[in-house]
Every structure is written in C-alpha cells, then in structure tokens.
Amino acid sequence: MSESANDTAQPVTDWEGYSFDTRQVHAGEYPDRNTGLRVPPIAMSAGYVFDDFDDQVDRFAGRSIDPIYSRQGNPTNAVAEERLASLEGGTGSVAVSSGQAAISSALFALAQHGDHIVSTASIYGGTRILFGRSFKRFGIEFDYVWDADDDAEWERAIRPTTKAIFTETIPNPRNDVTDLRRIAEIAARYNLPVVVDNTVGTPALIRPFEHGADIVVHSTTKFLTGHGAAVGGAVVDGGRFDWAAAERAGRAYPLITAAPRPGLGSMLDRFGTGAYARAVREAVVNDIGPSLSPFNGFLLHQGMETLSLRMERHVDSSLSIAAWLEQQPEVESVDYAGLPSNALHGLALRDYDGRTGSVFGVAVRGGIDGARAFVNGLRVFSRMTGIGDTRSMVIHPLSSTHATFPQEINDRLGITPGLLRLSIGLEAVDDLKRDLRAGLDRVAALATPAVSLAG
Template identity: 70%
Template structure:
C-alpha cells in the first residue's frame, strides 16, 4: 500500500451565510483507504458544503461544519486563539479595510463561533449571524446598532423582566428612551408612541414568563408602515417552532444559552440579520450603515448588501464594546443546536400535557399557556404554532405567596433556579426574583402575582414530572 499525500488541486469552496465564497479545507487523504481495484488510486470525494434545500433536521447537524485539514477530525475543532496571522503586509491591510473575510481578532469573530453563526442563520432563514457573549448582549448589540442618544425604541409591554430592566436602566443611561405598547392589536396604541426619532420596534415571539404570544405579522405591518426595523427575540420559540423572518421581522435575537444550547453549560447569544430591511429607503436615517465610514471606502450597505446590518453589529458594536463569545461556549452552542428539533419535540409534548393537567387541579387558579383552548390567545397560538407554544409558561397556585412557597419547596425533580430552556425542568417565583424591582402597579398590570410561578419544562419523563408537580400541589393543599 502506498502512502497517501494531499494533492495541489484547488480547494473546494462553500458559501457562508453572507453569500461570500470561502475556502473549505480538503478532506484528509490519510483517512481514506486504498481502492481494491488499484492500490495507487484514491477517490477523494468532496464534502457537501452548501446545505441549502436540505431539511431543518439535517441542517441543524451539518451547516457550518468544515473538514479538519490536520487529522480529519469529524467535529469542527475548538479554535482557542485570540488573534490570527496575516499572510502578508497587504493581507493585513485588506482585512482591516474589509477586503477580506478572514478573521483579525477573536473579539470580532472566531472559526469555532462561525460554525454556530452559519448554522443559526440557516435555521432562521437569515443572511448572516453574529454570536455574542449572552442573550442580554445580543439585545444590547442589536438595539445599540439601531439607536443612539436622543433616539427612541418601542417595545411590546410583556417581555422578559431582565430585558425590561436593561431597557429601563442601561438604555436610559445611554440617552435612549423606551415606550411600551400594551394593546398590540391597536394601531392607535402604536401610533401614539412612535415618534420621528423611533429607530426600532422590539418584541418576543413567546413572551417570558406568561406565554402571552403576540401576532408577529401584525406588528411587522406596523413597523413597515412607519419605516422601522422589527427586532424579535425568538429565544423561547427557537426557529424550530417559528421563524420570525417569514412573518415580517427584520432582525432576530436569541439568548442561545437556552433552548438552542439546551444543556445549560454555557452562556451565549446571537443576532441574526434577515437581510429584508431597506436601510437606504427608510425615512429614518441609519448613516453608519448607509454612509461611508472613511474616505474612499464604500458604505457597509454597498459592501455587504443584505448582510450589512450583521457586519455593522460585528464591526461597530461587538468589536468596539467587546461582548465577544468565548470559542469554548461557541463550541458548546453548535453542539447543542445539533439536537434542537429532538429536544423541542419533547419539551413541547411535556408542556402541553402538563398545562392541560394543571388546569384541572383544584389547587391551581390559572394556567397561562396560549396553546390551551381556554386561553384568550388560543387563536394566535393556533395560527403561528399549531397550539404548541413552547415550554415556558406560568401557573398561579392558590394561597398567594405562601401557596407559591409551599409549591416550590414541595418539588424535587424541578430545579429551583433562574434560567429556562435547559433539558432539566425549572421553577421560579417571578415576583420575588426577576420582577422584584418593579413597582407593584406595574407587576399587577403585567400579571405578575403573588401566587404565580414560572415553569420551564424539561425533557424528563412526563409521569415523573406530573408526580413531582402533584407533590408540590399537595403541599399547597396543606396550607389552604
């Protein structure tokens, strides 16, 4: 048997999420066996590098992967490097002038994180993705890229408590004002708060904690009417349950710590550019996208087209402010995405069964799960999710805060902790944790009551979860 060597043939290319052609390392010939017909002949089969047209389940496993040219490792390697060597003097200048897509420094991008970025862009149906250090960093980076001091953002009222704190504290300190819309079906309510300086509309597909889903297409129509990009947090739903770009969203953000990773072992976030918003034609100015940033250099919009916003986030927010994703956490992220559809099926199956069961228990006052026929949001749940509105929802037990305490302390399988989207089931009391800093009248309007608990239902056996919940409710019955 002869010893194999790599050929000098041109490397096959693949297209990244921005549409750019990038070199793909050739398969390692040492991993191939000799032909039984000719010991000197080796058939080198080019790997698939363009996964367009493949199913969701296949793309979640393969998009973004590349062959390891060192030893043929099947999993894209973990690249632990702060910086990257330039091929030459001119190559360094080209990278800094935007003439090359090769990395400069891991604050801007990393080959390991690029796997997760390309995979998530594909699953969401976007043009490009930027991975960052957390979900809060994703929201901050996306909105800071759109609005600056003296400008304005409008959000739906029911959103994650941590996001409300971010918008009401840090954004206000930066001089960016925020208003909320409570009646999202009312054009008058939107028109009353949108101003000439409004630069973005923000919402969540499945709001946390009450599962009070919104009509995404209707909000997108409001955004288009006013010439404003719609930013949608798709953390709870994930692209497996809904893809906001298909309903008119322009930018999607994720706390990828949650369902996309699934294991709870690392913190990460992502911004996905839909490539749909016409930045040049908008009545609102986005000069850092549409104008040249230095003499002789075309604008980001001219250079990157439908991926311009993602590139701007990468260059002018993530690079400047620094919420870079650790490549180790990026590795954990793209490993988690591989099983997204399998996990989401179990998450939702468990949640629907538990929501129906809880609604029938005498110790329960109300279950906030839009997929229930009794929910006032059932029609929207059917329209967008076929009634399968994720696995994060609220249950209000009788007995107020003492009932909530008894229920929580009576659980053994459900973990008492902050966080959602883990394989493990979790329980949290929002009034004393995520919403503890809010004024009582705001919590009342948001529906955050003393007896309300947030459940994040995991993938454990349904019978075990029901038995555990029954134990918690038995504790509630004991104090009533």
C-alpha cells in the same frame, strides 16, 4: 483502480435546500484539512496570522472579511453562527457572550443617544430592566405598547426618532404569544425594522423572518445550547429590511448606510443583504467586546444538532402538564397559549400549530404563601433562574425577575403573588406531574385547618 483527485467526493458545505433536521446537524461545519477531524475543533486562539503585509492592510481597511482578532470572529463560533442563520432563514449571524449582549448589540447597531425604541409591554423582566436602566443611561429611550392590535397606541408611541420595534415571539413568564404579522405591518408603515427575541420559540417552532421580522436575537444559553452549561447569545440578520428606503423616509442608520471613512463604502454598499450583521460585528461587538468563548461556541453548535428532537419532547410534555395543571383544584390559572381554553389559542394554532414552547406560568391559590409552599415542596424541579434546560425549573417572578417593577406594572403584566414560572425539561412527564402534585399538596395543606387534640 483508484479514483483520480477530480473524482473524489468533496464534503458538502452549502446546505441550502436541505431539511431543517439535516441543517441543524450539518450547516456551518467545515472539513479540517490538517487532521481530518469530523467535528470542527475548538479554535482557542486570540488572533490570526496575516498572509502577508497587504493582507493585514486589507483586513484593517475592511476589504477582507477574514478576522483580525477573536473579539471580532472565531472559526468555532462561525460554525454556530452559520448554523443558526440557516435554521432561522437569515443571511448571517453574530455570536456574542450572552442573551443580554445579543439584545444590546442588536439595538446599539440601530440606535444612539437621543434615539427611541418601541417595545411590546410583555417581555422578559431582565430585558425591561436592561432597557430602563442601562439604555436609559446611554440616552436611548423606550416606550411600551400594551395592545398591539390598537393602531392609535402605536401611533402615540412611535416618534420621528424611533429606530426599531422590539418584541418576543413567546414572552415569559406568561406564554402570551405575539402576533408578529400584525407588528410587522405596523413597522412597515413607519419604515422601522422589527427586532424579535426568539429565545423561547427557537427556529424549531417559529421562524420570525417568515412572519415579517427583520432581526432575530437569542439567548443561546437556553434551548439552542440546551443543557445549561454555557452562556451565550446571537444576533441574526434577516437580510430583508430596506435600509436605503428607511433613510429616504427620514430614519437614518449611519452604521449601516454611511461610509465609515473616505474611500471605503458603507456596510450596505459592501455587504448588501448582510450589511446589518456586518455592522453588528465590526461596529458594535468589535468595539464593545462581548465576544463568545470558543468553548461555549462549540457547545452551542453541538447543542443545535439535537434542537428539533429536544423541542418536540419539551413541548409534548408541556402540553400534557399544562392541561393537567388546569384541572387541579389548587391552581387558579395556567398561562399556556397551547391550551384550547387560552384566549390566544387561535393565534397559537395559526403560527405555532398550537405548540407554544415549554415556558409558561401557573398561579396557585394562597398568594405568596401558596407559591412558597409549592416551590418548597418540589424535588425534581430545580429552584433557580433560567429556562430551556434539560432540567425542569421553577421560579417566583414577583420576588425575582419582576421584583423591581412598580406594582401597577406587575398588575398590568399579570405578575401576581401566586404566579410561578415553569420551564419544562426532558424528564419523564409522569415524574414531573408527581413532583408538581407534591407541591400542590402543600398548597392544599395551607387551606386545611389544623385538627385540635384538646379535650
């Protein structure tokens, strides 16, 4: 006897309570009612049909969360957004066109002309350039804190106009992991949201909301997508920051707490713990337009299905390679917090179980000449910008990502002439060591005097 319609098993759409590995495969997916497709399809449409006249009115009035145009939202990208929010432990996320777009969108929702943001000093070079060039042009100022354990330095940096603290879980290129708990304590003292770039850490290694962060951003181009074929970014709302309390304390966030028009409540009134994500989507991304291609959104949610498996391999190989490099005579230093010799190893054990990603620095002897010889001697490592790929990559920060910074800034950041940034991929670890050894042999040859054949 056939089952009745009421007895037919329905697809699971709420994955709360399931493990990380299960949610990275299933969270955000939806059954395709038209064809029964198992994998959510790529929704290549610029816009969406309204049900009727009143539906159009409701969408434009902000009374409906259904999208109007794919600049604002897309069903394919929504799968990736819901999946990432689930993995990070947030209340919602917004997919955008790149990591830089994610950082910009996240901060534009908080700050405007005349406002100020404080960042930890050790962050990705491209982010520093973004802050010092484009944000400066828009009238948003930045200050940097070099010692996050120094209360006095935070007190000097934070102003009445400060609207956020920005940091990274695992800064590149030097793997100098951040004490998020400490920064969250400072932020709470001043009623400030903490915005954390978790690109290198990924939610497979660390989930910043569990350590006191309020907002997470990603360059999804990197580990989340995982194969280097699609550029993208995302902003994730933790749903934990008390926007009303911050406003009472004198820090206003009008995109979130102010009514956008008469008769319509604020984002906080309408969306509660999802207010910030909605403000990013409607008041920043919809206006400026850094929308993610549905095809890249598809590649993103496909990539996240294997995130934990890939990160396990990335980190296992990195631990082995970093320990091996530390023993090579041509190497001056290895910046990897997962190593017991590293000054931040205690923090790495506390917050990362000693597994601090697969992007780290190695300084070779011979300065820039040694770096050039090393890079030119590699065959398996790709000489390119980028991290988080299936392929291993190498770049020289001083002549690339940090080339425009003053010498004194690079000196303080530890960006020396012999420093290389490695991103360890998924190749066989023995092949990677053999390739690195070939590069180090060229470094060694620089220090070996040529033998004269003259009589």
